[in-house]
Amino acid sequence: MLQLPLNEKLVFYAVLAVYMLAGGVAVRQLAAGGEKYKRLLTALIALGVSLQSVMLIFRAVSLGAFPLTGLFESMIFLGITFGLVYLFTSIVVSQIWFGSAMTWIMVLLVVLSAKVASPVAGKYESATTPWGIAHGLAMILGGAMIAFSTASAWMYLLANKRLKQKQIGKVLGRMPSVAKLQKMNVFGIEACFVLVSFGLFVGLGLAAIEIRMDEKTWSQWLIDPRTVLICLAWLLLAVMLMLRFFARLGGRAIAYMTIVAFFLIIFATVGVVMFCGTIHD
Known part of the structure; x- marks a missing residue:
């Protein structure tokens, strides 16, 4: 991850921070036993998805092609997709355990993305x-x-x-x-x-x-x-x-x-x- 270009590094650090905060909010939501933090959790996931989309845009510009040429790009796209699944299904399924479980999986995906983060390798x-x-x-x-x-x-x-x-x-x-x-x-x-x-x-x-x-x-x-x-x-x-x-x-x-x-x-x-x-x- 430290080898990423400066603009990608800053955005990805922001992605990590947002999802770690979302994971903490998910834990707090379970401890509170209600949906008091649902709006905050949804806003954090939406922000995380937006930041990951910015990462893909940076990659697409660098590659001059659709950004699916490497594992890191694929993991980012997977995180975006799962985040969108969460945002849409949370409209229908409002129970706190569902939101918390989905959030923890997104945190796992982001951590795994950090493990394989690397600069653009080529097209x-x-x-x-x-x-x-x-x-x-x-x-x-x-x-x-x-x-x-x-x-x-x-x-x-x-x-x-x-x-x-x-x-x-x-x-x-x-x-x-x-x-x-x-x-x-x-x-x-x-x-x-x-x-x-x-x-x-x-x-x-x-x-x-x-x-x-x-x-x-x-x-x-x-x-x-x-x-x-x-x-x-x-x-x-x-x-x-x-x-x-x-x-x-x-x-x-x-x-x-x-x-x-x-x-x-x-x-x-x-x-x-x-x-x-x-x-x-």
Whole structure:
């Protein structure tokens, strides 16, 4: 992060500060037990999304292309997308636990962005093509949907636990109903599966083009850690949906599997860069 240009560094420090403050407000909101801080939290998230958008504009100007050419840009775009999901869904879902859980995931995404922050590396040809942009957007939106689904799954597990312990006062009015959380979880899984399926299909075509140009081989693509992890996450999503609709798998099992899929995708996005390496540009 220290290697970023001065203008990007200042904006990104502001992004970190805003989301850290939002995380603190989310904790305070839970402690207060009401929606006293909802407007402040919404304003902070909106400000964070705006600042991240400024970051992408700086990157687009530097690249002279759509800013999806690197992991850092993709993480910023993912943060913007998830922030917008929060802003729109908070209109419908007003319970304090929902806002707090979504906020903490956004803080996590920003911290992970800081881990992979780097100056503009260059413009890749594939990123300037419509299919390259479609591939990047599909995978990023899929990441946003699995993050939304994970927040819903975590709240479902928490609500279910408290109801079993007969702590009804800690559930009613503080988080959506168990049935609603389960529907939100499944919706996120379905959306993620569709988007990741499209992203994998387009990515397969882009890989075939690079192989024809003798830049990489099929074996390199197939054993790449990011490819393997994304395919595992996609298979897990497919299994969840099949078990959900054909075997009527319970909400708890779906929730736990959702969290596993989320960490697979997050590690595929950030972890492989930090620990394994990847041939993905």
